[in-house]
Amino acid sequence: MPYTLLSDIGAIGRDLLEGSIMAGTYGGKRASPLPPGTADFYSDGKSIPPREMREAALDAPLGDEQEEGDPTTARLVDRVAELLGKEDALFLPAATMANELAVAVHCRRGDEIICERSSHIVNFEAGGPGLLAGVQTQMLDGENGMFGPEQVVAALRPKGNLYIPESAMVAVEQTANMGGGAVWPLRQMRAVARVAAEAGVATHLDGARLMNAVVKTGVSAKEYSDGYDSVTLCFSKGLGSPFGAALAGSEEFIVRAARLRQIIGGGLRQSGFMAALCLYALDHNVERLADDHRRAAQIASFLEGLAWVDTVLPADTNIVIFDISQDGPTAAEVVSELLLRGFAVGAFGERRIRIVTHLGVDQDDTDRLCAELKVLLSPY
Numbered sequence: 001m002p003y004t005l006l007s008d009i010g011a012i013g014r015d016l017l018e019g020s021i022m023a024g025t026y027g028g029k030r031a032s033p034l035p036p037g038t039a040d041f042y043s044d045g046k047s048i049p050p051r052e053m054r055e056a057a058l059d060a061p062l063g064d065e066q067e068e069g070d071p072t073t074a075r076l077v078d079r080v081a082e083l084l085g086k087e088d089a090l091f092l093p094a095a096t097m098a099n100e101l102a103v104a105v106h107c108r109r110g111d112e113i114i115c116e117r118s119s120h121i122v123n124f125e126a127g128g129p130g131l132l133a134g135v136q137t138q139m140l141d142g143e144n145g146m147f148g149p150e151q152v153v154a155a156l157r158p159k160g161n162l163y164i165p166e167s168a169m170v171a172v173e174q175t176a177n178m179g180g181g182a183v184w185p186l187r188q189m190r191a192v193a194r195v196a197a198e199a200g201v202a203t204h205l206d207g208a209r210l211m212n213a214v215v216k217t218g219v220s221a222k223e224y225s226d227g228y229d230s231v232t233l234c235f236s237k238g239l240g241s242p243f244g245a246a247l248a249g250s251e252e253f254i255v256r257a258a259r260l261r262q263i264i265g266g267g268l269r270q271s272g273f274m275a276a277l278c279l280y281a282l283d284h285n286v287e288r289l290a291d292d293h294r295r296a297a298q299i300a301s302f303l304e305g306l307a308w309v310d311t312v313l314p315a316d317t318n319i320v321i322f323d324i325s326q327d328g329p330t331a332a333e334v335v336s337e338l339l340l341r342g343f344a345v346g347a348f349g350e351r352r353i354r355i356v357t358h359l360g361v362d363q364d365d366t367d368r369l370c371a372e373l374k375v376l377l378s379p380y
């Protein structure tokens with residue numbers, strides 16, 4: 001059953017204000033580290049790079065990326081461009097910057113972008129599209145973070161009207177984070193891209209977790225990216241790098257994005273040191289995403305059997321989102337209890353919990369988490 005996005009997003013705001021969202025990384029407050037040994041299921045951005053990954057950075061050939069270029073970064077962006085079937089790519093610190101540069105390149109001030117209501121661009125990029133690109137956002141109510149071409153058609157603005165903002169970009173998120181890591185069907189993504197292209201509107205794919213979709217379905221990253229003018233790929237989620245994202249698109253698009261990156265202080269120097277970590281992630285951590293998916297599916301099906309669990313979103317990939325019934329404890333109470341027992345998960349609403357699997361949590365952590373969830377979410 002699709003969840004009611006409007007009230008959820010309101011709840012996210014409330015929980016942020018009340019400080020009940022884990023794990024101390026929000027609200028401008030100084031973060032406090034989790035107790036040592038905590039199994040951190042809060043996000044797939046939480047994995048700690050193993051020694052072999054760190055070592056990959058030590059001998060990477062380096063240069064100045066802003067001037068004559070950095071050879072290891074060049075190797076990474078060539079590989080990403082090839083992977084996504086685009087002319088060029090740009091190395092960036094984070095997927096947020098990739099999304100924001102895409103908005104700023106595709107749009108003029110006063111334009112409008114079309115995004116799903118629960119999307120990262122709308123909820124977790126601190127109002128960047130308004131601040132950096134001067135655009136406003138029209139939000140679509142999708143199902144588990146996904147929407148259809150007919151919704152885009154209905155949202156597109158007529159061109160050339162004195163009063164009406166112009167639609168400039170449609171963004172989709174593959175996988176849809178707050179939709180429970182939902183995988184957009186290829187056909188649906190293509191239909192959305194087609195109606196946007198017909199209207200002369202740019203398309204952006206926020207593929208922060210695109211490789212999760214690739215591993216889940218066997219559809220290639222290139223196929224998913226086909227028809228999208230720009231694509232974000234993130235190395236610091238399930239791929240396990242401590243740093244890095246890429247933005248891919250046409251040569252002309254990347255030239256403009258690189259200039260904007262420079263303006264906002266994202267220009268890099270010997271970035272091969274970090275690009276080497278991302279190359280390591282691509283070489284070693286793609287296939288293993290299947291383990292994360294299996295563990296998320298295990299947690300989701302376990303939750304289905306618990307008395308105080310209402311709705312569990314389909315766990316397509318590595319994210320489990322579920323609601324606790326009115327008889328049970330609040331999400332904040334479950335988060336606190338779990339923390340005392342050595343597990344971090346996120347509260348994203350009064351009764352909504354998000355659990356994310358990644359290479360920093362293993363099968364034993366997963367089994368132990370399920371056992372604790374049973375204690376907390378059953379009346380006996």
Ligand SMILES: Cc1ncc(COP(=O)(O)O)c(C=O)c1O
Nearest residue numbers: 094095096120173177206208234
């Ligand atoms: C769908 C999506 N896009 C973008 C981002 C931003 O990633 P970063 O932390 O690299 O800025 C996230 C982070 O969780 C995400 O879930």
